[in-house]
Amino acid sequence: MRLTSIRLKNYKAFKDTEVSKLPCFCCWVGANGTGKTSLFNLFKFLKMALTTNVNEAVDELGGFAEVQSREAKDPIEIELCFENMSNSQQIIYNIEIDVVDEQVRVLIESISWRYGKADKMLNCPLVSEGDNIFYDNRGHGRDYIFRTKNHGFLNLPTVTKIDTYAEMIDVYNFLNQTKIFTFDPTCIREGKEVGNHKTLASDGSNLRLVLHHLHKNHPEQFNRILTDLNRAIPGMSIEAKSIEGRVLLRFHEEAFVDPFLSHYVSDGTLLMLAYLTLIHAPNPYSLICIEEPENHLHHALLVELAEAFRSYSWNGGQVFISTHSPEFLNAASIEQVFWLEKEHGYTKMKRAKDDAQIVSYMADGDKMGWLWKEGLFGKARTS
Numbered sequence: 001m002r003l004t005s006i007r008l009k010n011y012k013a014f015k016d017t018e019v020s021k022l023p024c025f026c027c028w029v030g031a032n033g034t035g036k037t038s039l040f041n042l043f044k045f046l047k048m049a050l051t052t053n054v055n056e057a058v059d060e061l062g063g064f065a066e067v068q069s070r071e072a073k074d075p076i077e078i079e080l081c082f083e084n085m086s087n088s089q090q091i092i093y094n095i096e097i098d099v100v101d102e103q104v105r106v107l108i109e110s111i112s113w114r115y116g117k118a119d120k121m122l123n124c125p126l127v128s129e130g131d132n133i134f135y136d137n138r139g140h141g142r143d144y145i146f147r148t149k150n151h152g153f154l155n156l157p158t159v160t161k162i163d164t165y166a167e168m169i170d171v172y173n174f175l176n177q178t179k180i181f182t183f184d185p186t187c188i189r190e191g192k193e194v195g196n197h198k199t200l201a202s203d204g205s206n207l208r209l210v211l212h213h214l215h216k217n218h219p220e221q222f223n224r225i226l227t228d229l230n231r232a233i234p235g236m237s238i239e240a241k242s243i244e245g246r247v248l249l250r251f252h253e254e255a256f257v258d259p260f261l262s263h264y265v266s267d268g269t270l271l272m273l274a275y276l277t278l279i280h281a282p283n284p285y286s287l288i289c290i291e292e293p294e295n296h297l298h299h300a301l302l303v304e305l306a307e308a309f310r311s312y313s314w315n316g317g318q319v320f321i322s323t324h325s326p327e328f329l330n331a332a333s334i335e336q337v338f339w340l341e342k343e344h345g346y347t348k349m350k351r352a353k354d355d356a357q358i359v360s361y362m363a364d365g366d367k368m369g370w371l372w373k374e375g376l377f378g379k380a381r382t383s
Contacts, residue, residue, distance in 0.1 A: 015346035024313035030340030185267035284317030306331035326369030
């Protein structure tokens, strides 16, 4: 499954905008305050709404007044379009939420997809205002009716448990397997001694636990991480050693005889280690969102990091990157770059490929990072 388009109305700074033709690897740029974090938090909101309820999900983002666009009076609308990579099937998931009787309610939740040789769209309203009814329009004579005490819940998780529609299961799994990462070198350095050891925390604080898990259970992936890190950081070699049920990483610089532990390496080295651990995880996420990976990293590492994320996306995990780095963008093609731009106080999502001037410059041999640095992405600037 790949997310191919996003349409937003009355969500945060996105009053009314949409973007399509999203590839597996996407770089998002824009001036400060245009909504890059808000766009990424959209997936955090949807994941939480699916696993708990829309009230808790909205509260996590600061409450409905903070989530709804400023001065907006209409419901928040979110529409996501997916493509099944195995059969090119298009699937559209749509929800509308608003405040009713001082509670956040789901007004509309629907999913539709193309099926059969006639290429028709099957539309299944999972919930509509005033009732909770799921309609089976395939003509099998099955109608599902859901009655709940309120409309504060999304019905997609319920439907996937009692029915065998692969399309609904695919959408639910995609949204449930998304994650936003903003690695913090301080959190990585302090580390956790107990807790989740299979998947990285959003701040990377359990990196040591995850590396130990990989060293013990997935040695091929673990060795690939060390190989890539050795290649990425010239003059330094890394080796692993198991001691009393823990894995210790010993770093060795060419200029010194004695090795040192990971606690004493630079922030950039720790972050590169965390990114490579994420990239080489045995089970990739459906979508990972990384905010400004250039922080604390030497610019020479950014092209290699971009290539590593691109490779990750080719192996099944979609990647969204927000960045201000020209060096990182220089590793991206024109089809992989998108930008956010304020118009009349609200944000529009735009594709670099749709800008004739950028296409012309790229045809003449320019690179995306150079064009971004020169402020040629509409009104966007590198600030």
